[in-house]
Amino acid sequence: MIHIKKHSNHDSYKDDSYAFNKSQPRKKNHKDYYMNSNLTNDHFRTVKAGTLNVCIIVLPGAKVDRNSTDNQSIVPNRVKRDIAAANKIWKQYEKNRLIQGVTFTITRSVVFLENISGIVSNAENFPIGGSSHLTMVQAMLKTGRKVCQNADVYVFYMNGNRFGPVNFDYSSTLAVTYNSFPLIIMTNASTDEYLLAHELGHFMFITNRFNETDDPEPFHELDGNHNRTPSNLMFPTPEFWPIVPEITSEQIHKALNSRVFYS
Numbered sequence: 001m002i003h004i005k006k007h008s009n010h011d012s013y014k015d016d017s018y019a020f021n022k023s024q025p026r027k028k029n030h031k032d033y034y035m036n037s038n039l040t041n042d043h044f045r046t047v048k049a050g051t052l053n054v055c056i057i058v059l060p061g062a063k064v065d066r067n068s069t070d071n072q073s074i075v076p077n078r079v080k081r082d083i084a085a086a087n088k089i090w091k092q093y094e095k096n097r098l099i100q101g102v103t104f105t106i107t108r109s110v111v112f113l114e115n116i117s118g119i120v121s122n123a124e125n126f127p128i129g130g131s132s133h134l135t136m137v138q139a140m141l142k143t144g145r146k147v148c149q150n151a152d153v154y155v156f157y158m159n160g161n162r163f164g165p166v167n168f169d170y171s172s173t174l175a176v177t178y179n180s181f182p183l184i185i186m187t188n189a190s191t192d193e194y195l196l197a198h199e200l201g202h203f204m205f206i207t208n209r210f211n212e213t214d215d216p217e218p219f220h221e222l223d224g225n226h227n228r229t230p231s232n233l234m235f236p237t238p239e240f241w242p243i244v245p246e247i248t249s250e251q252i253h254k255a256l257n258s259r260v261f262y263s
């Protein structure tokens with residue numbers, strides 16, 4: 001069963017247990033390298049750098065800032081901006097030298113001009129709850145795998161200004177990351193350039209190889225997936241972020257323990 005955990009402006013989907021889909025094709029050539037470490041057991045070493053392969057699917061009506069002459073395979077400007085922001089923030093430098101970090105690459109980006117059969121294009125109409133929700137998610141993953149053979153996560157940009165209905169507290173969900181599926185959904189209201197970086201953070205925490213999925217400084221005992229500092233990238237809402245949100249070296253270290261980097 002898929003169920004939603006509601007809070008302020010953006011959110012992640014929570015499922016009771018994370019079960020990575022084993023049928024998901026895994027990439028082989030990450031070119032990750034290991035930190036010098038005294039640890040004798042390689043198994044527990046944390047990689048210093050990892051590459052996450054992102055598949056981008058843009059559905060009709062998503063505002064992604066395309067040039068009218070673009071063909072469907074050209075990465076739209078908003079997507080370029082969001083991926084650039086993720087690449088900027090998930091890295092730690094010291095005196096211009098990379099200490100550790102994640103690189104996000106777009107394996108492929110496709111803009112769909114027509115509705116895809118079985119998939120709603122407007123996130124406001126997304127079927128929340130029940131079997132139709134799961135059916136929709138599976139249809140999206142199927143499309144994602146057709147578009148990209150070697151992606152770690154599928155990011156759908158959708159029409160609509162929120163995901164699903166308005167929440168009970170009149171807030172709305174701007175973007176979601178699923179717990180049990182490598183799927184992120186961005187709506188037209190997820191305009192902050194660091195919001196995709198936030199959702200990718202959820203994905204990397206959720207896929208922790210030791211199943212330690214909480215943020216290093218959890219927001220709340222009922223919400224360990226967010227950070228408690230308002231200016232931090234992983235705070236539950238973007239409203240207190242400075243122009244560039246903050247991130248800690250512990251968060252980057254945790255992200256580098258996503259099982260994606262150890263396949």
Ligand SMILES: [Zn+2]
Pocket residue numbers: 010011012198202226235236
């Ligand atoms: Zn979140």
